[in-house]
Amino acid sequence: xxxxxxxxxxxxxxxAAGLRGGMRLCSVNGHPxxxxxxxxxxxxxSSLVLAALDGDKQLFFRVEKDEYQPLGCEFESYLITxxxxxxxxxxxxxxxxxxxxxxxxxxxxxxxxRLGFLFGNYITLTNLTERELARIIEMRFSPVNISVxxxxxxxxVQMMGNRHAGEALxxxxxxxxxxxxxxxxxxxVPGMNDGEELRRSIRWLAGFAPQTESIAAVPxxxxxxxQGLPELAAYTEQTAAEQLDLMLAxxxxxxxxxxxxxxxPSDEFxxxxxxxLPDEDFYEGYPQLENGVGLWRLLREEFAAALxxxxxxxxxxxxxxxxxxxxxxxxLEELAGLLAEKFPGARVTVHTVENRFFGPxxxxxxxxxxxxxxxQLAGKLQSGRLLLVADMLRAEGxxxxxxxxxxEIGGALGAEVEVVPRGGEALLAALxxxxxx
Numbered sequence: 001x002x003x004x005x006x007x008x009x010x011x012x013x014x015x016a017a018g019l020r021g022g023m024r025l026c027s028v029n030g031h032p033x034x035x036x037x038x039x040x041x042x043x044x045x046s047s048l049v050l051a052a053l054d055g056d057k058q059l060f061f062r063v064e065k066d067e068y069q070p071l072g073c074e075f076e077s078y079l080i081t082x083x084x085x086x087x088x089x090x091x092x093x094x095x096x097x098x099x100x101x102x103x104x105x106x107x108x109x110x111x112x113x114r115l116g117f118l119f120g121n122y123i124t125l126t127n128l129t130e131r132e133l134a135r136i137i138e139m140r141f142s143p144v145n146i147s148v149x150x151x152x153x154x155x156x157v158q159m160m161g162n163r164h165a166g167e168a169l170x171x172x173x174x175x176x177x178x179x180x181x182x183x184x185x186x187x188x189v190p191g192m193n194d195g196e197e198l199r200r201s202i203r204w205l206a207g208f209a210p211q212t213e214s215i216a217a218v219p220x221x222x223x224x225x226x227q228g229l230p231e232l233a234a235y236t237e238q239t240a241a242e243q244l245d246l247m248l249a250x251x252x253x254x255x256x257x258x259x260x261x262x263x264x265p266s267d268e269f270x271x272x273x274x275x276x277l278p279d280e281d282f283y284e285g286y287p288q289l290e291n292g293v294g295l296w297r298l299l300r301e302e303f304a305a306a307l308x309x310x311x312x313x314x315x316x317x318x319x320x321x322x323x324x325x326x327x328x329x330x331x332l333e334e335l336a337g338l339l340a341e342k343f344p345g346a347r348v349t350v351h352t353v354e355n356r357f358f359g360p361x362x363x364x365x366x367x368x369x370x371x372x373x374x375x376q377l378a379g380k381l382q383s384g385r386l387l388l389v390a391d392m393l394r395a396e397g398x399x400x401x402x403x404x405x406x407x408e409i410g411g412a413l414g415a416e417v418e419v420v421p422r423g424g425e426a427l428l429a430a431l432x433x434x435x436x437x
Contacts (some may be wrong), residue, residue, distance in 0.1 A: 002026045002053055003033055003080045011071020013065040019052065019073060026051040026058070028074065036078045037114050041139050043071040054379045079114055086111035087127050089161030090149075091230045092187055097223040097358075103403060110427035113141070120290060122147040122185050124160065125168040129355035133171055143213055146172070149192040150186070151204040159193060176208040185219040185291055190233045194243050202250045206262050214287040217247060218266040219366075224359030234361050240272035260284060266292040268364075271327050292364075296331050302424025303335050307342060310428065318346035319383035320431055321415070323353050323373050335424075339431060348431055349382040357402065366391035370404025374412045386415040389432050390422055 002024035007163045008014045019025075025033050027050055028042035043050075048063040048071070063071065089096075095109050113132055114122040122145040126218050136144060145292035150156050155167025175182060184205050188194045193201070198217065204213050219235045226232075235243070244265055251261040261284055280301055283294035318339075324332050329352040336348040351378050357369040366389075377386070386409070392400055397404055397419060409415035420430040 006076055007074045009072040014072035015062050017061040017063045024053040035080045043067050068110055083110050084112035091159055092189055092220045097225050099225045117141045121211055125171045126162050126165050137178040141182050145183045147185045150197055151201045176211040181211055181213050183213050184215040189220045190239050190295040202263050206254055215263045216293045218287040218290040218291055219268050222361045231323040234271050237274055240269050244269045244273050264288055264293045267296045299424045303428055306425040306428045320385045321349045321381045321383050322387040323351045325351055325368055326363040328365050339411050351377055365389055368392055369408050371402050374409055381415050384415050386417050387420050389420050
């Protein structure tokens with residue numbers, strides 16, 4: 001389907017060829033152009049023949065330019081067409097567990113292979129057409145990040161509420177055969193896709209190595225807003241420990257057989273099971289950070305290294321509060337302890353904020369709301385500075401999930417609120433009062 005050109009850059013090859021805004025680009029060198037990836041890939045060549053519609057009249061344009069030189073057509077958005085919406089009804093979907101009345105963008109479920117290529121998003125394969133699969137192979141999108149959850153076709157249909165979810169797994173061997181690297185994600189639900197089903201999933205997916213670069217498992221997140229949704233259990237200390245034992249055994253087996261662990265439990269499983277987190281070498285370069293695999297270990301290593309190199313005063317003027325979720329509180333208290341060992345005069349107060357908005361089953365800091373922070377920290381700050389981690393805010397860095405702003409939180413609590421970028425070095429700088437202005 002032709003895509004409408006919004007404008008043409010001045011002095012560009014497109015302008016020189018006679019293209020202009022309002023025309024609809026149909027094809028490049030005979031290849032259809034359906035979105036921004038088609039456009040960028042096929043216009044990279046030095047010699048182009050473009051087909052476009054000017055009203056109802058079809059025109060052809062020949063362009064000679066340097067290879068990879070931008071053609072110069074501009075569109076309403078990079079994707080050109082809208083985001084691909086998820087067509088599944090997963091029993092564990094977090095978006096289905098959001099309360100009404102939040103900002104509209106939070107309710108959109110994307111499942112778009114283009115965003116996977118651009119930003120590392122995970123896709124389920126269920127709305128991937130044969131043309132889109134062929135394009136991934138032709139354009140060498142790699143790695144492809146895939147939410148699998150289970151490799152049992154019947155169980156995948158059940159869990160994802162999509163009768164095609166099982167057959168969609170057929171894309172995985174095709175991608176592997178084409179040499180496309182893949183990372184996999186499993187959201188585990190107690191008694192559903194863990195245990196022997198989990199073992200089956202790990203072994204099937206790992207069998208596509210070396211194209212399988214990594215597999216991660218994360219525990220299901222359940223909010224208190226599950227009215228009308230299937231009844232699911234959360235992991236307890238005991239059940240998390242049982243699954244962790246299985247996962248570590250599978251990882252050790254793979255390490256012995258292939259030289260790589262391949263499979264990694266998320267940090268949440270260790271914290272739920274009250275087990276110590278592995279050393280840095282365990283994570284083999286941290287291939288699954290976005291799934292919370294090794295985030296804490298990396299943060300601690302970065303923080304400790306930055307602290308060791310830091311040369312400053314005795315720290316007697318350091319006074320700061322930091323808010324975090326239930327899960328990360330012990331970890332931040334450990335870092336505060338490391339700081340106090342070097343600077344005994346430093347006063348860092350870690351505040352554990354319970355997630356009353358989503359319910360106590362949601363314990364990660366990134367899902368805290370400004371309302372919970374303001375309500376629970378009122379009158380409790382020990383300094384005039386409050387740190388919030390950047391993961392609490394949306395990508396624009398201006399609002400939390402309930403649309404409160406850092407300035408509003410600071411006004412309510414009588415403190416200067418600072419947002420700390422991800423990373424141990426940035427956290428140390430913020431604690432020391434040397435963060436970015």
